[in-house]
Amino acid sequence: MEKRILITGGAGFIGSHVVRRFVKSYPGYKIVNLDKLTYAGNLLNLVDIEDEPNYEFVKGDIVDAGFIADLFSVYQFDAVIHLAAESHVDRSIANPMEFVMTNVIGTVNLLNAAKEYWKGDYDKKRFYHVSTDEVYGALGETGMFTEATSYDPHSPYSASKASSDHFVRAYHDTYGLDVVISNCSNNYGSHHFPEKLIPLAINNIKNNKAVPVYGKGENVRDWLWVEDHARAIDVIFHQAKTGETYNIGGHNEWKNIDLIKLLCKIMDQKLGREAGASEQLITYVTDRAGHDLRYAIDSSKLQHNLGWVPGLQFEEGLAKTVDWYLENEQWLNDVTSSNYQSYYETQYAER
Numbered sequence: 592m593e594k595r596i597l598i599t600g601g602a603g604f605i606g607s608h609v610v611r612r613f614v615k616s617y618p619g620y621k622i623v624n625l626d627k628l629t630y631a632g633n634l635l636n637l638v639d640i641e642d643e644p645n646y647e648f649v650k651g652d653i654v655d656a657g658f659i660a661d662l663f664s665v666y667q668f669d670a671v672i673h674l675a676a677e678s679h680v681d682r683s684i685a686n687p688m689e690f691v692m693t694n695v696i697g698t699v700n701l702l703n704a705a706k707e708y709w710k711g712d713y714d715k716k717r718f719y720h721v722s723t724d725e726v727y728g729a730l731g732e733t734g735m736f737t738e739a740t741s742y743d744p745h746s747p748y749s750a751s752k753a754s755s756d757h758f759v760r761a762y763h764d765t766y767g768l769d770v771v772i773s774n775c776s777n778n779y780g781s782h783h784f785p786e787k788l789i790p791l792a793i794n795n796i797k798n799n800k801a802v803p804v805y806g807k808g809e810n811v812r813d814w815l816w817v818e819d820h821a822r823a824i825d826v827i828f829h830q831a832k833t834g835e836t837y838n839i840g841g842h843n844e845w846k847n848i849d850l851i852k853l854l855c856k857i858m859d860q861k862l863g864r865e866a867g868a869s870e871q872l873i874t875y876v877t878d879r880a881g882h883d884l885r886y887a888i889d890s891s892k893l894q895h896n897l898g899w900v901p902g903l904q905f906e907e908g909l910a911k912t913v914d915w916y917l918e919n920e921q922w923l924n925d926v927t928s929s930n931y932q933s934y935y936e937t938q939y940a941e942r
């Protein structure tokens with residue numbers, strides 16, 4: 592094997608796209624996917640590659656330091672691509688401590704295990720930490736986040752991701768660990784858990800249920816096709832210099848309400864509904880606490896240094912995403928069966 596790579600959180604939304612890309616593109620790499628299979632992790636996301644000879648799944652918790660140290664000894668990893676996290680802002684508002692445990696303690700456990708196992712010899716070793724644009728806080732109507740923007744997280748989720756980023760940099764500065772970090776904007780595409788805006792809206796429109804829009808729907812997000820994110824991670828993993836940070840974004844800003852209206856239009860066409868029918872489902876609900884107004888990523892460093900550019904245009908990507916959800920009803924039924932209903936009722940009951 593040319594490399595043995597630990598990918599954490601590979602059964603989740605972005606992780607499954609990263610695992611698929613690495614397993615298929617690099618038959619000479621051994622890919623070990625470590626995932627706790629929380630409500631957000633789903634092995635159905637990887638059925639197409641689960642029998643590949645260079646792929647292995649391990650169920651486990653990054654919060655368990657002893658287990659993580661043993662895993663390094665057993666598999667002799669050369670690199671880590673760390674995506675495992677609690678990732679939903681609304682859940683972090685309801686239960687911050689889970690985010691501290693997984694996102695902060697879990698990340699430090701992985702850093703420690705890598706440091707101990709590699710014992711200061713970082714030649715051809717790498718710890719890649721996947722982070723978010725939310726660490727930079729919120730923008731007004733203008734401006735963009737660059738890699739030099741100061742951290743200013745507002746939600747327990749973004750505070751926990753900011754903390755983990757600081758630990759990763761501290762391990763580089765203090766122990767010389769070879770690290771890279773990327774901070775990405777909102778992803779969309781297939782296998783996205785339907786608690787996040789786009790898949791939740793698709794599911795609700797499909798079922799003729801109210802589509803909850805927080806506040807006035809004026810908040811702006813910068814949306815990136817998830818496979819473009821996976822391709823950026825591939826490029827950065829292989830080409831970035833040690834200690835570097837890269838911002839990844841779609842240059843694709845949408846107000847939530849405009850995005851939902853576009854989605855309604857696409858779904859009217861796909862479902863053979865009268866034009867304007869799905870828009871009737873839009874329901875304005877109480878705003879998210881501490882709701883960041885606008886995110887926008889300046890990814891020019893990545894474009895200039897490493898030649899990455901976003902590939903798929905948004906309208907096309909959104910239509911492809913809708914097609915995937917309509918064609919994968921079983922997946923949607925599976926992930927919305929057990930605890931999803933109780934989450935949904937609690938989250939939206941009082942709005």
Ligand code: NAD
Binds near residue numbers: 675679752
């Ligand atoms: P997700 O919630 O879909 O998946 C997270 C995965 O991590 C799940 O498979 C879950 O089972 C696993 N996991 C959670 N806790 C774990 C633990 N203690 N031990 C082992 N595995 C555990 O998340 P996502 O949207 O795919 O995000 C992946 C990463 O990318 C996260 O680090 C997130 O902060 C970051 N990110 C996400 C976005 C986005 O738009 N979704 C944007 C930028 C960055």
Ligand code: TDX
Binds near residue numbers: 786787
């Ligand atoms: O029901 C909803 N109604 C609504 O108006 C939901 C779930 C969300 N929203 C709004 C809140 C945001 O302004 O839509 C926007 C997008 O919300 P989410 O899909 O929850 O994403 P966001 O909070 O922007 O965070 C996402 O992008 C950055 C991911 O969940 C994070 O993991 C990532 O780091």
